[in-house]
């Protein structure tokens with residue numbers, strides 16, 4: 010079975026002030042897969058997410074999503090194509106209620122545009138009511154239903170993380186980029202998130218690319234793994250292949266892999 | 272205290288209420304530190320004066336044209352400087368307002384410091400007609416009463432319309448931009464477009480306020496639109512409350528009652544000192560309120576965040 | 580074992596990049612000087628050498644008060660992250676303190692010195708009653724902006740309350756002038772020019788060689804780093820206000836001397852030129868502010884060769900907006916971390 014790719018990155022380069030954060034990285038993500046992006050701190054994973062989501066422009070290289078080039082496109086255009094990200098440092102809209110955080114993310118809302126608001130206010134209301142139902146059921150899944158009316162700023166760190174993921178899913182994405190979704194979340198909740206991701210992939214065919222440091226989680230949950238070190242992709246494959254890859258072991262242990270020793 | 276005094280306070284409170292609704296939309300609900308509102312007001316008022324006096328337009332046609340021109344100016348200002356960091360944007364908008372004032376003072380088309388006169392005949396006719404009707408209630412003697420009524424009708428209508436807008440999905444996107452524009456863009460919202468809409472509406476409100484200022488002073492000259500007046504608007508904003516349109520109405524009334532009240536202080540002061548004192552009071556307002564009650568009288572402390 | 584060489588390598592890289600950036604500044608300065616020289620030659624060819632030279636001298640006068648005024652603005656911005664909209668009014672205070680002290684009977688030079696000290700004291704007072712409490716209350720951007728604007732209004736209109744809004748002079752002879760060949764320079768302008776350039780040199784040396792000067796620059800450059808290296812934060816902040824106020828006083832006096840007549844409203848218009856100099860030089864960069872001030876002053880005076888002199892301030896505004904749009908990190912600036 011040759012899976013078709015949803016995301017293709019070819020030779021992406023990004024440097025800041027002489028420091029090269031992403032140094033010619035290439036990889037693909039298969040449609041409908043759960044792929045883990047791993048690598049030591051400073052490997053360039055977050056910068057890669059910035060490039061994919063349009064928050065940074067690559068110095069060179071090409072990125073294609075669902076068959077079309079998205080290199081250097083504005084963040085909101087990429088998001089509208091169905092590629093949505095979360096941030097490593099959670100970014101909830103603290104001065105808005107939890108439900109407003111969710112409703113903001115709803116796609117195709119006539120109520121969000123002055124013109125359609127004035128010409129078809131009824132239509133706007135109907136669309137918002139539908140979005141509200143969808144939002145409440147997502148909040149239910151993530152255990153945030155009872156907090157719907159609270160200010161997002163009043164949530165705990167773990168709850169904010171959940172809200173950010175739920176909000177990203179609210180956009181009805183075809184692919185989600187999750188930057189360390191489990192960091193700061195208690196393990197039980199973390200597994201709930203992962204279960205939900207797995208079931209969404211099952212039901213909607215949504216693809217996921219997530220950054221994670223816990224190797225158990227990565228090995229058990231990911232279909233495929235992309236390994237970055239020093240701005241490059243040093244390995245790609247199934248968990249079994251990665252486990253056996255000498256280059257990966259070297260990158261993690263900072264020395265030559267035991268097997269490679271003469 | 273005479274009735275005319277209070278009518279005057281009401282007129283000023285209404286005009287600056289409309290002016291400050293725009294600042295509330297920008298600073299309170301979008302997180303945009305627009306410090307050039309007086310510049311948009313000047314563009315609105317002078318457009319009316321020039322269209323009516325130099326080009327023979329009707330005052331009532333000149334008003335929508337002026338609103339459009341102010342919006343156009345806001346698009347130029349916005350497209351060039353909305354990408355800047357918020358503090359740089361604030362500085363750029365002050366510079367814009369200074370450029371407007373400076374141009375009006377020095378250019379030929381604006382009459383320079385001589386100003387523009389004689390654009391309000393149609394308003395005076397309308398006002399006279401209203402006074403004759405008001406005469407039936409024994410109110411025919413208050414010459415500024417028609418202006419008060421029109422200003423406050425407009426103010427209340429605009430306030431309610433903005434409150435309604437704020438409850439829609441559109442208003443929600445603006446608040447999201449205030450909270451975190453990157454997160455908002457990451458969810459597929461075109462942040463620049465929404466900021467331009469916010470700024471454009473504020474400029475339109477400023478132009479309407481400028482129209483009423485023109486009717487009130489009957490004579491357009493540059494110092495009426497000094498960039499400092501934007502800060503009057505911000506004083507009203509912090510007094511009434513952050514992220515609250517109702518607060519603008521309360522804030523504007525309290526502000527102008529206090530400010531005009533200084534005229535009643537025992538008159539051992541010269542006219543110049545009176546004027547200086549008013550500005551000192553505005554300054555103290557800003558200092559004390561931002562220190563003691565940054566969210567204002569009716570403001571919402573949870574929404575009181577404008578990040579750099 | 581294997582980690583050590585990497586660390587050393589990256590330290591060497593850091594050194595190399597530091598050297599490169601140190602080299603980058605002078606080379607950009609050279610480019611800037613070259614550009615200004617080319618503009619000068621062009622103007623001289625178009626409008627004649629004598630008028631151009633005259634405008635250039637005037638430009639140095641304007642540049643000296645703009646540069647000295649901008650130092651305080653840029654240090655406060657760099658060190659306290661505060662956009663001090665009241666800074667222009669500190670310049671106004673400097674000019675009017677001079678009038679006050681002269682009226683009290685001090686000879687003019689002493690009155691000026693007193694005025695600088697008084698302006699420094701005023702700046703320190705604002706730190707104690709406005710800025711320190713706001714910092715402790717973790718005030719947001721809007722709060723800080725509005726406080727700065729409020730403070731500016733209080734200072735400017737207190738001056739106006741006591742001194743009136745009529746046009747004033749510092750009471751020195753404004754008619755005398757010195758002839759330098761075909762060029763004319765008002766005696767007062769000459770004094771302003773000499774004092775201004777001398778002060779710029781002194782400030783530059785003080786920032787480079789005194790302990791507090793180094794600390795202030797370190798702070799403006801990277802506050803977090805400066806704090807961990809054990810610098811006394813509040814002391815640096817106090818000194819920043821004192822220096823900022825003193826130089827603002829000096830700049831206000833130079834402005835008043837060079838322009839001749841003024842009223843209490845000159846602060847806001849001048850403030851925009853100071854912002855332009857600050858942005859031009861890179862925020863937090865005191866030397867940059869001096870250079871930026873000279874560029875602004877020269878541009879404004881050179882513009883009088885082409886346009887009516889009344890559009891001079893507009894040149895400052897235009898430069899400010901162009902800088903913000905196209906070079907927000909300034910001519911010497913590096914892009915800061917974080918997008």
Ligand SMILES: Nc1ncnc2c1ncn2[C@@H]1O[C@H](COP(=O)(O)OP(=O)(O)O)[C@@H](O)[C@H]1O
Nearest residue numbers: 025030050051052053054055056057916917918
């Ligand atoms: N905006 C930036 N400016 C300068 N350097 C940056 C910036 N963003 C990231 N870097 C640098 O790029 C490298 C990669 O960082 P990052 O992508 O955050 O790695 P990771 O997410 O894999 O830990 C790091 O050395 C980091 O310091």
Ligand SMILES: [Mg+2]
Nearest residue numbers: 054055056097
């Ligand atoms: Mg990271």
